[in-house]
Amino acid sequence: SARGAASMIAEAITTARSCGASGEIVVRADSAFYTKTVITTCWRRDVRFSVTTRIDAKIRTACDSISDDQWLDIKYPRAVFDEDQQRWISDAQIAETVYTAFAGTRHAVTARLIVRRIRRDDPTQIPGQEELVPTYRYHAVFTDSPFTLVQAESQHRGPAIIEQVNADLIAGPLAHLPSRRFSANDAWLTCAAIAHNLTRTAGHLAAGPQAGARPATIRTRIINVAARIAHRARTIHLHLPEHWPWQTAFDNLFTAVQATPG
Incomplete structure (x- = not known):
């Protein structure tokens, strides 16, 4: 909610400057804060x-x-997860134009409108019969940033990586905190961060689609696996499902973990 955002931003700016911040300050906000009061506060x-x-x-x-x-082609150093399409996006195009927000009011502001577009994929499309007029999804940013197009777009998108990590944690161990005691929740948070890092590492070691998958997907595919343990000739055998679609990923992970450091 944008309620009280103006005073919160003003306080944050004052705090940053009192701590010695003397460079260019850019207030980055999501669409909920696309309001006259927020932008006016930044200007003031x-x-x-x-x-x-x-x-x-x-x-x-x-x-x-x-x-x-x-339009300028860009490739993300790290893929960005698209919530609407439920997939990772690594390529897009960006451009900019001049736009007047809140036109017709005394709060009208003219600045840059930086747009990122991603082509919509049609799963029913037959190879070799591409659509005549491609369709795109747009993500727009209203800004008066003094930086170049690529820099301004990248800087605005930067927090999305952290937001995705937060979303992954909230979808897992941080769905709730187990105790009313701060120390217990502190320990829980530490364990949650360790588990998240280990899960993401497992995905990278498994390679293939798992390298960019969300932790919940990695847990479902190669961690929470139904198997049968058998003891034979003083060795332990793990019987995994036949015709398992994630067998290659599991083998990659198992081989990487068992490899001798050197």
């Missing part, structure tokens, strides 16, 4: 803003007005 405090916008009719018209030769 002499800081820059970078705010995600909702894709309404006016924003979509501005996005569609960008010509094809203005």
Whole structure:
């Protein structure tokens, strides 16, 4: 919620400057904070803003007005998870245009509208019969950032990596904290972070699709596995399911873990 956001931002800016921050300050906010008061507060405090916008009719018209030769291909150093399409995105295009927010009011602000677009995939499309007019999903950022297009877009997207980690933790061990005692919850948080890092490491060692999968997917595919333990000739045998689709991933992980350091 954007309620009280203006005073919170003003306090954060004052705190940052009192701690010695003397460089360019850019307030990065999600679409819930795309409001007149937030942007006005940034201007009054002499800081820059970078705010995600909702894709309404006016924003979509501005996005569609960008010509094809203005789009710049980018490749993410780390894939970004797309919640709508439920998949990892590693390639996209970015461009920018000039946009006036809150037009027709005394709070009208003209600044940069940085747009990232991702092509929509059609799972029913037959190879060799591509669509004549491709469709895209847009992600727009309203900003007065002084940085270049690539820098400004990357800086705004940076917190999304942390947000994804938080989402993964909340979907797992941090769905709730087990105790009313701070020390117990502190220990739980430490264990949750260790488990998250180990799960992500397991995904990378398993390779293939698991390298970019979310922790919940990794747990389902190669950790929470139904198996039968058998003892034979003083050795332990683990019988895994036949025709298991994630056998290769599990073998990769097992081989990597059992490898002798050297």
